Amino acid sequence: MTNILSIQNFSFSYPESHRRAVDSFDLEVENSEVMILAGPSGCGKSTLLRSINGLIPHMYVGEYGGSVFVEGLNVKDAPMRDLAQKVGFLFQNPENQIFMFSVERDVAFGLENLGTPREEMRQRVDEAMAQLGITHLARRAPHELSDGQKQRVALAGVLAMRPGMVILDEPTSLLDPMTASELVELIDGIRREKGTTFIVVEHRLDLLVRIADRIVVMNEGRKELDGKPSEVLADERAEVYGLSIPAVVKIGNALKRDGFQLGERIPSPLELATEVNTRSK
Amino acid sequence: MIEFRNVTFVHPAGVTALDQVSLVIGGGETLAVVGENGAGKTTLIKHITGLLKPTTGTVLVDGDDTRVRTTAELSRKVGVAFQNPDHQLFSESVEQEIAFALRNFGFSEELVRQRVDWSLNFFGLEEYRKSSPLTLSGGEKKRLTIACILSWDPGVVVLDEPTVGQDVIQKEKLSEIIRMLKSTGKTVIIVSHDIEFLWPIQPRVVVMSKGRVIADGPASELMLQRDVLASARVSQPQLVSIYQALRVRPVHPFVHVHDARSWMSGLVKNG
Numbered sequence: 001m002t003n004i005l006s007i008q009n010f011s012f013s014y015p016e017s018h019r020r021a022v023d024s025f026d027l028e029v030e031n032s033e034v035m036i037l038a039g040p041s042g043c044g045k046s047t048l049l050r051s052i053n054g055l056i057p058h059m060y061v062g063e064y065g066g067s068v069f070v071e072g073l074n075v076k077d078a079p080m081r082d083l084a085q086k087v088g089f090l091f092q093n094p095e096n097q098i099f100m101f102s103v104e105r106d107v108a109f110g111l112e113n114l115g116t117p118r119e120e121m122r123q124r125v126d127e128a129m130a131q132l133g134i135t136h137l138a139r140r141a142p143h144e145l146s147d148g149q150k151q152r153v154a155l156a157g158v159l160a161m162r163p164g165m166v167i168l169d170e171p172t173s174l175l176d177p178m179t180a181s182e183l184v185e186l187i188d189g190i191r192r193e194k195g196t197t198f199i200v201v202e203h204r205l206d207l208l209v210r211i212a213d214r215i216v217v218m219n220e221g222r223k224e225l226d227g228k229p230s231e232v233l234a235d236e237r238a239e240v241y242g243l244s245i246p247a248v249v250k251i252g253n254a255l256k257r258d259g260f261q262l263g264e265r266i267p268s269p270l271e272l273a274t275e276v277n278t279r280s281k
Numbered sequence: 282m283i284e285f286r287n288v289t290f291v292h293p294a295g296v297t298a299l300d301q302v303s304l305v306i307g308g309g310e311t312l313a314v315v316g317e318n319g320a321g322k323t324t325l326i327k328h329i330t331g332l333l334k335p336t337t338g339t340v341l342v343d344g345d346d347t348r349v350r351t352t353a354e355l356s357r358k359v360g361v362a363f364q365n366p367d368h369q370l371f372s373e374s375v376e377q378e379i380a381f382a383l384r385n386f387g388f389s390e391e392l393v394r395q396r397v398d399w400s401l402n403f404f405g406l407e408e409y410r411k412s413s414p415l416t417l418s419g420g421e422k423k424r425l426t427i428a429c430i431l432s433w434d435p436g437v438v439v440l441d442e443p444t445v446g447q448d449v450i451q452k453e454k455l456s457e458i459i460r461m462l463k464s465t466g467k468t469v470i471i472v473s474h475d476i477e478f479l480w481p482i483q484p485r486v487v488v489m490s491k492g493r494v495i496a497d498g499p500a501s502e503l504m505l506q507r508d509v510l511a512s513a514r515v516s517q518p519q520l521v522s523i524y525q526a527l528r529v530r531p532v533h534p535f536v537h538v539h540d541a542r543s544w545m546s547g548l549v550k551n552g
Contacts, residue, residue, distance in 0.1 A: 040448045041420045092419060092446070093365065147318040170419075173445040174364070176317045176474050177516035203448055206477060206519060242448030247477070247519040247538050254542045260549050269519045273526030280529065280548040 002072045004164050004197045005029035005052065010066035011221075012047055012056055021047040023221035025066070031164070032195040034187065034211055036202055036229070039218035040242035045201050048218070049167050051075065052199070054083035071164055084110065088158035088166040092173060094150040097157070103145075104129065104138040107156045114161075128160040131190065148179035152186075159190070165197040172204055181207055206246040209233070209266050217241045230264050248272050282308050283329055283437065283468070288338035290324055290492075298324040300492035301338070308436070311459065311469045313479045313500070316489035317514035322472045323364065325489070326439050329470070331355040342437070357386060360430030361439040364472075366422035369429075370414040375406055378414050379429050386433055400428040404454075420446035427458070437468040444475045452478055480504065480518035481536055488513045501534065 007027040013020045022044045029035055037045055050056040054075050057064050068075040070086050091097050100106040107128055111121045129135045132152040137145065142153055151171065158166055168187075172180035188211040190196050202208050209215075215232040217225035219241050225232045232238055233249045234256075248269050252262050255276075262275065283306040290299040298321045306312055314322045327333040328340045331347040331354075340347040342355055363369055372378040379400050383393045401407045404424045409417060414425055423446055430438060440459075444452050459482055462469050473479055479486075479500065486503045488496040490513040496503055503509070504521050517525075520541055524534040529548060535541035 040450060041418055041446070046418065170446060174318075174442065174474070176320075176514045177476060178511070178514035179318060180474070181516070203444075203446070203452075204475065204477075239449060242450050244449040244452065244477070247541065248523070250538045251523070251542050251545060255545060255549060258546050258549065269522035270526050273523045276545050276548055277526075277528040280551070 002069075003028045004031050004033075004071055005199075006067075006069040007048075007051075008067045008069075010048075010051060010068055011063070012051060012065070013063040014047075014060070015062055020221050021062075022051065025221070025223055027216065027223065027226075029165075029197060029199070031197055032191050033213050034191055034198045034200065034208075036200050036205065036208055036212045036215045037218070038202070038205075038215060038241070038243050039224075043218040043241075044221040045218055047221075049089075049169070049199070049201070052165075053087045053089050053167060054078065054080050081114070085114070085161055086163055086165065088161055088163035090151075090155055090158055090166065090168045090171055092170040094147070094154035097154050098142040098150055101141055102138070103134060103140050103142055103153050103156075106142055106153055107160050110157055110161045124160045124162070125156075128156040131159060132156040132186070147174050148176070148183075151175060151179075151183060155186075159196075163196070165199065168198060168200045168202075170202055170204075171200065172202065172207060180204075184208055184211055187211065203242075203244055205229075205233075205244055206248075209246060209249070210268070215243075217243065228264070230266055233266075282306065282341075282343060284339075284341040285325075285328070286339040286341070288328065288335045288340060290321075290328065290333060291336045298492055299328070299335075302492075302494055304487065304494060304497070306468060306470065308468055309463070309466045311463050311482065311484040312471070312487060313482070313484040314470065314472045314487045314489060315474070315476070315479070315510075315513065315515050316495075320489040320513060321492040322489055323441060324492075326361060326441060326470060326472060329355075329437065329439060330359050330361050353385075356382075356435075357433070358435055359437040359439060360433065360435035362423070362426040362430055362441060362443060364441040364445070366419070366426045369426055370422060373413060374411050375409045375414055375417070375425060376401065376411070378425060379432050382429060382433050388433070396432040400432045404428040405451075418446065420448070420451060423447065424451065427455075431458070435467075437470065438462055439470045439472075441472045442474065443471065444473060444478050456482060474515075476504075476516060476518050480520060483536060488515065490514075501536075505534065 007025055010025045011020050012022045039045055051068050058080050098106050108121055108125045134152050184207045187198055209229045212229050215229050233245050234253050256262055285302050285304040288299055288302045291297050316322055331352045334348050372381055376397050379397045380393050443455055459469055483500050486500045487494055496509045507517055520535045524530055
């Protein structure tokens with residue numbers, strides 16, 4: 001079966017720049033994967049994401065090499081209209097993508113633009129709002145909502161388009177810790193229920209590593225690390241490339257080096273302490 | 282010193298954003314304000330700069346009532362890096378952005394040049410000197426706003442969500458800046474959801490919920506109160522959660538990962 005995303009030897013340089021923003025990049029992403037994309041500021045993450053949702057080369061011109069396929073569709077040749085139905089994008093600040101006068105109109109915005117028939121639009125909007133637990137907010141004005149609620153409205157608008165893949169840019173950074181944790185659970189639930197693929201750019205890894213299948217780390221336009229979270233976060237280079245390694249992972253890695261057996265899954269703080277309690281009796 | 286005396290702020294639409302807040306922030310203190318989205322944290326700091334005036338009650342900055350001082354007068358004493366950097370960047374180039382406030386405050390051109398050079402270098406923005414601030418990444422814009430306010434050396438530095446968009450290297454630099462400000466006697470107020478970033482700084486913590494201050498105390502004590510934090514939708518730092526779940530633990534919680542690592546290694550080896 002074709003992978004949902006296939007990036008083959010992709011390179012891109014902006015006209016005003018003397019260096020490649022992304023350089024000889026290969027990546028295969030399977031359906032329903034949750035992948036964290038990480039790396040220091042300016043490493044090429046944004047350029048890579050633009051090449052997946054089609055902003056590159058359709059909006060940003062530059063020197064383009066290699067290929068990017070989304071669900072078998074070559075991004076370079078595909079119309080933006082088709083790509084918009086395959087790749088959803090959630091900005092860091094939901095205020096950048098919420099602008100209608102009511103929540104339900106906002107969730108329906110993308111579908112209206114596609115000319116979706118009224119009945120189907122109603123059904124999809126209702127389904128997306130129910131999935132995100134915002135049905136009760138349908139008639140509310142988005143600007144009256146809390147940041148967490150706005151984030152859900154923006155995500156509902158993305159999911160109503162039923163994309164196979166959703167890209168999230170630091171989705172938890174403006175949320176309080178518990179709302180952030182709920183969003184991460186929500187992403188996990190959608191992935192399990194709908195098989196949606198998520199690519200998440202995130203510096204705060206403490207919550208996301210619990211549900212992520214994979215971490216890809218970029219530096220200076222290149223892919224430097226790629227593997228399961230436990231493998232990538234155990235690599236000494238991870239911190240050099242700007243990743244905030246959660247405390248549980250740092251402690252777990254140190255204990256493993258001391259010969260302490262820990263599973264492959266990244267434990268919660270409580271699980272780690274319980275393991276240590278058991279072994280230190 | 283900053284003092285909130287029974288401050289209530291009601292938005293024109295009728296929503297109460299601050300509800301009878303009383304708070305004294307001493308000179309040289311490092312204070313973290315945490316709480317749920319919409320708790321009133323940003324409204325609180327906007328009162329320190331005079332951008333918002335209390336509906337009832339009084340805010341005093343170094344004894345000056347913010348209702349009778351202009352925002353321009355207050356901003357010489359209080360520098361704020363807002364959550365969304367796009368709200369405070371408007372110059373044509375990065376260097377002009379840093380120089381803007383310095384010139385407004387009447388600094389000599391020689392001093393403006395020195396301060397701009399220092400800021401660009403310290404915050405890793407030298408290569409963008411001539412670029413438009415609008416072309417920077419989110420993290421770079423955030424650093425630029427902090428560079429701007431530190432350049433004029435205000436006595437009070439307010440950082441609203443400073444770690445958003447920052448990788449670990451930049452976060453370490455931010456911690457370093459906060460430590461430096463602390464050691465030079467500045468008052469530092471940090472509004473942040475990033476509990477893991479705040480914990481090693483060991484600030485005084487003010488917990489806000491629904492416009493009220495529901496708890497106030499040193500991080501070393503307050504972060505141990507899981508229920509209080511949870512009522513404001515704040516989680517404990519991982520090191521505190523681990524500490525509290527250990528059967529055999531030291532007297533004080535682990536502040537740094539290496540403390541926890543050596544303690545737990547010792548437990549396992551001796552177990």
